[in-house]
Amino acid sequence: TALVWLALFLFTLVWGEWFLRLAFSPAIAAYSRLFSLIMLGGIFANMANALGYSLTAMRVFRIQPFINGIELVVNLIGCYLLIRYYGLSEAGLAAVITPCFRLAILFLVIRNRLNRRCG
Numbered sequence: 457t458a459l460v461w462l463a464l465f466l467f468t469l470v471w472g473e474w475f476l477r478l479a480f481s482p483a484i485a486a487y488s489r490l491f492s493l494i495m496l497g498g499i500f501a502n503m504a505n506a507l508g509y510s511l512t513a514m515r516v517f518r519i520q521p522f523i524n525g526i527e528l529v530v531n532l533i534g535c536y537l538l539i540r541y542y543g544l545s546e547a548g549l550a551a552v553i554t555p556c557f558r559l560a561i562l563f564l565v566i567r568n569r570l571n572r573r574c575g
Contacts, residue, residue: 461502465495493548500555507562516569523565527558
């Protein structure tokens, strides 16, 4: 599925404005950069979801609400600051930053748990 997200991201980079104009309107097509950023965020969200499933498969449940809470706070702060200072067109960066942050946390937690079990 990561390849599908990558293909969608590349599609939005090349034909995103055209697609938005065709599907919606020229006013919406002006946000093609936002569209591309959301698709890029989808790549990282997909990878973070896979690691989240791995954490569940490892039967590590207690830390997951804290990870989700931290992710929520990062997303709220990111959206607030990006929209306030850069407008809606740059708010898509929050859709990239948040799953990257979650991906990093999940990776560290899984690595830590595996080191405890194997080391």
